[in-house]
Amino acid sequence: MPDFRKIAACTVALSTIWSAAAAMAEEKPSIVTVVKVTGENWFTRMAEGVAAYGNDNDTVATSQIGPGKADAAQQARLIEDLVAKKVSAIAVVPMDASSLEGVLKRAAQRGIKVVTHEADSMKNTLVDIEAFENKAFGARFNEKIAECMGKSGKWTSFVGSLGSLTHVQWADGGAENAKKYPEMELVSEKNESFNDANRAYEKAREILRKHPDIKGFQGGSAIDVIGIGRAVEEAGLQDKTCVFGIGLPKDTGSYLESGAVDGISFWDPKDAGYVMNKVADMVIKGEEIKDGMDLGVPGYEKVTVKKGAGDGIIVVGEAWVDVDKSNYGKYPF
Structure with a gap:
């Protein structure tokens, strides 16, 4: 005859393990990249970098979203939804930087880490990443x-x-x-x-x-x-x-x-997507981003760090690539 007390004890133990695992999954930091528009090849390529960072770093969950057309109001609504969900970090490529100041301020007030790209005038960002001057x-x-x-x-x-x-x-x-x-x-x-x-x-x-x-x-x-x-x-x-x-x-x-x-x-959007998520992860972990640092991504091996428009910083790489008829075929995107 089975010992129901042992079975009950095992059930409680397994339940505790499953609950702990579920809690850990819920506590896994989430970084959501918000682009100007979904479907454009530039941002499709960027999504590869976002996914690659998540694959290389299983302690964080990465994803990318964007509006169906390039519209600042639609992009703002997507970010409002992320603020309501209280994701860990938002990495955004603004369609109109000034129109997002309010919603990104609310994100920061809720403890969400904000990283931007192509927005060196933004005040409500902790780190803005620029591929070059x-x-x-x-x-x-x-x-x-x-x-x-x-x-x-x-x-x-x-x-x-x-x-x-x-x-x-x-x-x-x-x-x-x-x-x-x-x-x-x-x-x-x-x-x-x-x-x-x-x-x-x-x-x-x-x-x-x-x-x-x-x-x-x-x-x-x-x-x-x-x-x-x-x-x-x-x-x-x-x-x-x-x-x-x-x-x-x-x-x-x-x-x-x-x-x-x-x-x-x-500049390769894949590399930009990867470095945005790396920087967001560093900010979540409280790691310092220093002048001259190598972020491990082509074009960002020795970044320049300077003060941003608000309390954050601007990180500048040297990531441009020039292409003409003679060499465009070397690039698979």
Whole structure:
């Protein structure tokens, strides 16, 4: 006959173990990365880095979400939901940095650690991570455009939105660089594409109609050069225009081949996703992020740390990559 007292004792013991395991699972820190838009290849690539950090570090749970379209209000609502759930940390790439200050302040008040990317003016963040100095990056684009167009003629700039701080900084860096060349004329600056290749295409067509002699285009959103390249290609102006901007090799390859886009630069979104989650994990653990530190990710081996707009810090890497027709095939994304 079974000893029911022993069975009961074992049941209580197993129940205690299961309860402890469940509690540990619940206590596992959660880092949620919130991107500008879901479905864009840039952020699909970023999700690989988010997942990779979670796979490499089983003491933390990582995930990525974003709105179905590039919309600051939708992004804010997603973050509000995360604040209500009281996740451990939020790593966000803001569509419009200023519009998120309030909700990120509430997150901090609830003890949620906030890390940002492409938002060096934000006050309610503990760490903002930048792949490089943004105005210098914009100046690099413009210098390539200037050389291509013989340092004379009309040129224009695109941004995902006027609220996308880094895009505006790149456009401003380009405009500042162009002042070195008095024969270059900036027209219709900071065209908003809202991270939509079709909008970038329509804007580029509009500019080509208004300024048929335009020679230079500087793209700010990761998909601007796709829309611009399409408009240039359709107009048969590959040999008369100079198109440079941020982009991904696979997205832009056909336009690089045709000459409708002359060159792109980028930082690997996978590495950015990984380093955002690493920094968020460090903040959760109370670890210090120091000037000159190696964060173990390409382009972030010797970061610069400086004071942020609020009480946090800005971490700056040197992670840019320049690509043209000759070498874009080396990159599998």
